[in-house]
Amino acid sequence: MSLLHTYIKSYRRNSSDRRSGKDRRSERDRRSGWGKKEDELLHGALAATASIVYQFSRPFTIILGYVDLLLATTREEHTREKLVIIKTQLKIISDILDSFREVDDFKTIDFDGVDILDTNKLLEVETDEKDRRIL
Amino acid sequence: MEILLFDSRNDQLAMMEEILTRIDCNVSSVMKEDECFAKLISGKYDLVIFDHGIPGLDVIDFVTQVETIDRSICVAMMVTLPSRFYEEKYGCSGIDFLLFKPFGYNEITSLVKEAVQYSLKLRKAS
Numbered sequence: 001m002s003l004l005h006t007y008i009k010s011y012r013r014n015s016s017d018r019r020s021g022k023d024r025r026s027e028r029d030r031r032s033g034w035g036k037k038e039d040e041l042l043h044g045a046l047a048a049t050a051s052i053v054y055q056f057s058r059p060f061t062i063i064l065g066y067v068d069l070l071l072a073t074t075r076e077e078h079t080r081e082k083l084v085i086i087k088t089q090l091k092i093i094s095d096i097l098d099s100f101r102e103v104d105d106f107k108t109i110d111f112d113g114v115d116i117l118d119t120n121k122l123l124e125v126e127t128d129e130k131d132r133r134i135l
Numbered sequence: 136m137e138i139l140l141f142d143s144r145n146d147q148l149a150m151m152e153e154i155l156t157r158i159d160c161n162v163s164s165v166m167k168e169d170e171c172f173a174k175l176i177s178g179k180y181d182l183v184i185f186d187h188g189i190p191g192l193d194v195i196d197f198v199t200q201v202e203t204i205d206r207s208i209c210v211a212m213m214v215t216l217p218s219r220f221y222e223e224k225y226g227c228s229g230i231d232f233l234l235f236k237p238f239g240y241n242e243i244t245s246l247v248k249e250a251v252q253y254s255l256k257l258r259k260a261s
Contacts, residue, residue: 050216050217053215053216054188054215054216057215057236057237058144058146058147058188058215058236060236060237061147061150061213061236061237061238061239062146062147062150063237064237064238064239065150065151065153065154065238065239065240065243066150067239068154068239068240068241069150069153069154069157069240071240072157072240090237093237094237097237101216101217101218101235102217
């Protein structure tokens with residue numbers, strides 16, 4: 001079954017790290033910190049991003065589906081151009097939803113004094129195709 | 136290809152039905168679980184597409200019952216959460232395809248193409 005071929009990412013420490021007093025955290029872990037607070041923040045971030053993805057996905061699917069249907073049937077050039085613009089913007093939103101889906105680290109960036117979740121690294125990297133295509 | 140669509144909300148159902156009809160599929164739509172099983176028992180389907188977010192639906196129980204009725208039917212679930220969640224929870228449930236939202240015409244067409252091939256394999260195996 002195709003589901004079984006999905007690669008699961010995991011950044012949790014392994015059991016030897018927990019047993020040992022030695023700091024075996026990776027460079028990545030040392031950068032972002034690790035502990036109860038980070039776990040709680042990550043848990044909150046995961047809940048928030050999952051909620052956003054869950055709530056927004058259905059309406060965007062319906063809009064995208066009808067835009068595709070209109071593109072398939074409309075011959076008028078000006079209307080097609082506008083539909084392509086709408087579809088491009090929907091693709092951007094879709095990519096953002098993909099980046100929210102892939103959040104596995106709590107990291108924020110400053111936006112005019114307000115902390116916002118940093119998903120830029122996920123947008124810069126090619127979003128894992130498994131979440132855009134059918135498995 | 137004979138497709139059975141199952142979703143509790145009409146808006147997504149109508150859009151899916153229109154796209155699937157346009158790519159020459161025969162589509163039946165249902166909004167309740169018992170209607171879905173009644174259709175599966177009375178007709179022959181190649182693919183069942185259902186939504187993960189149907190209120191009150193026990194996904195594993197639903198897929199098990201679909202398999203009991205006809206093991207050769209492909210099963211696709213429309214989903215929203217991270218793939219790792221589905222891998223862990225439904226990896227061995229009998230779901231053949233995950234369709235991540237938001238999806239459009241191309242993704243639906245790809246699903247149908249893959250399901251046609253997979254359906255042939257399942258029919259040979261059964």
